[in-house]
Amino acid sequence: MKNDEVGATYTRGQLASAFVTALTHEDAGTRARAEERVRRWSQVLAGMASGRVTVGSRTPVAGLPAWATPQVLRGGFATGTPAAGGSMRPHETAVGSERGAVFAHYLTDAGQAELCTLLDSGGYRLEFPEQAALLAVAWLLRAGDRARALGLLDEIGPFASRLCFTPVPDPVRRQDPSVVWRAGAGEVGAALAGRRENARVEAMREAVTVWNPFADQMLALWLETRAGHAVAAVFPPGWEGRAGDLLDRYEALAAAHTRCGKHRRPKENLAILLAATRDITGGGRLTDRRRGMLRHAVDSTVARRGRPGSPEHAALRLVQVREAAIPAHHLLARVVVARLSGLDPEAGIRQVHEVCGPVTEAEADTHPVPAGTPVPEPIRRVVRRAMAGRVDELLDAGVLPSAEVLAELVPQLAAETSAAAYSDPALRTLMAATYRAFRNRRSLLLVDLQHQVRLTELPWVRALRPHREAGDDTRREAHATLRRLGELALDGFPATLPPNPLVREFAALSRESGADLPWVEELAADIFMGRFSPKFVRAARLAGELLTDSVYARYYDIDYPALPEPDEPGERGSSSAAFDALCRGRAGAARGHSGVAANGTVIEQAQILTTHNLATLAHSVGVTPADGWAGTARRTFAMVLRITSRIDRNPRPLTTIKDVAYAWRHLVFCLSLPGAGDPRPLIEGFHADLATAPEAVRTRLSPAVTGLGYVVAGGRFSAGGTPAGGRRLVGWTTGQHWMREPGSGDRGRLAVEY
Incomplete structure (x- = not known):
């Protein structure tokens, strides 16, 4: 099946799923997000049909270069809209009414002065790597590198009306680069603000505070009629009047408190007591069946909870009332949201324990919760997602649940290491910000052994590269960072494949350290074309240096010395073809199997031969x-x-x-x-x-x-x-x-x- 046919089938499936969610989900926010997915998947299909979007290409959007960040959906499908395009951002409209005019403004003396002020203060942020381009122009012009500045403008100028090349002004945040966080205070605050009351918990609270006391009164009323073990044997004076009052009270309670419906179920004890009470107060008599049900209801309730007013019954109800008095989580969430509102919404939280402390007297005056109430664990768990600290601190605190989450934080650390080779402080800050923004770029679905766009392919990064001064100290720092991240991954997630984003950071850091190491990604079995890139051969040979004649080699039956020699750099020759055939043969794929499962068996054999980066980490990096x-x-x-x-x-x-x-x-x-x-x-x-x-x-x-x-x-x-x-x-x-x-x-x- 061709790439476009596979892509269309997948896209239609995603569109149908989003459409169903948009129509049927009970949550309005979820429906709104699904409607946005419907719009974007419709864009993908329309783009594929018109030829504007090409599935599997490094340049998936017609008319846009590979370096332009595409808007990418799940599975690596481009919508056809550039991520840095679309409607103008507020910081652009503050300068001009059209994107081209904004671009032109920043080429004037006044605009260049504004950009230089941002460069020196660091008071900006980059949502997309394109937003670094005009800052790079300003730095090059200030440094006297007019030729590269003009060359960069020639390359990006044709897209000035379509893409945002200007940074977002933002206050300076002086932050230790070793301190990272999963989510900002604003993100977790928004998550907590969206919490609603739990219907089941509120039904339980109503049962404890409303229906349990009423049921106790009904039980005490019927116990007055007990003689020996027989219920409804004697009716004291005034019994029917008090029974009628209780029935009237029941009707009022049932109309006002509708969360708990247990009292309406005919086989429940309270419903049986109510039915018997109605029979007597209505002038009728109890049938034998009703009498038997009544006796069982009274006896079983007393046996389970004790007689109303007895010490055991009072102790049980006291515990239940105390539990019901605990404020609802959504109310306590509002207290924490108020605390978070005073923090930087983009930054993490260093003092999580203070944000999650008990309710204060002042807070109790403005929220319907008593002072001293502790913040429950489900809310603390959400806040901990914004915990700021070193990666090892976050691992110890249990806020990094997977290697994928670890991979999300690594760019914050690797950015500083990558930018350290630039001696100018303003340029170093710019390159670190560019690195972080670039790592937010989502991977495309690629075929035919194409690789994702690399940071050095961005025109402004390429123009600034000559001003990089990588020395031995920089290389040593990059190697130390790479080794530390490898150890964190193995210590935190020893049984997990390193996710592709983490592998890409390993590769970037090893290049910064001056080492040309073969880092291999996990391949998707549903689009695997049966071929491996030359780096797989190199990775397998490197693994053989460590594992020849080892338990690993014997367990997986690997003759490492017999593996093909790597191809020449940049070529895919006979060695790679031999490696492809070896993996197919080891998987049994030569016996006529096909499809995703067969592809998976071949890919797994490549992972076995290469150890999927474990040997590279242990042998070459020294992890x-x-x-x-x-x-x-x-x-x-x-x-x-x-x-x-x-x-x-x-x-x-x-x-x-x-x-x-x-x-x-x-x-x-x-x-x-x-x-x-x-x-x-x-x-x-x-x-x-x-x-x-x-x-x-x-x-x-x-x-x-x-x-x-x-x-x-x-x-x-x-x-x-x-x-x-x-x-x-x-x-x-x-x-x-x-x-x-x-x-x-x-x-x-x-x-x-x-």
């Missing part, structure tokens, strides 16, 4: 986990147990099995390194941990642990596994995976679940 390779292996096995336990809970279990296999590969890598020591005690520990795991986990993982132990002892897998029933664990398959129970019906579902 060592904080608890050593043996300790990381133990932590990784704990993650393997945890992920395996999720297989039954996942409606798409094969995706979880892939995660298990990726974590397992990290485990095998860790215990294969010399620094891990003798792996046999580790295998014994794995068997001990597995023995205490749930039965389903033991059943699924025992073959993998047995197989690994057999290889550690010097054995090798045969076609049928190992003599003791061990199995090699990989994630992708074109048939039934052995970790699934026989007959589970998952054969062939990988293509659907990808």
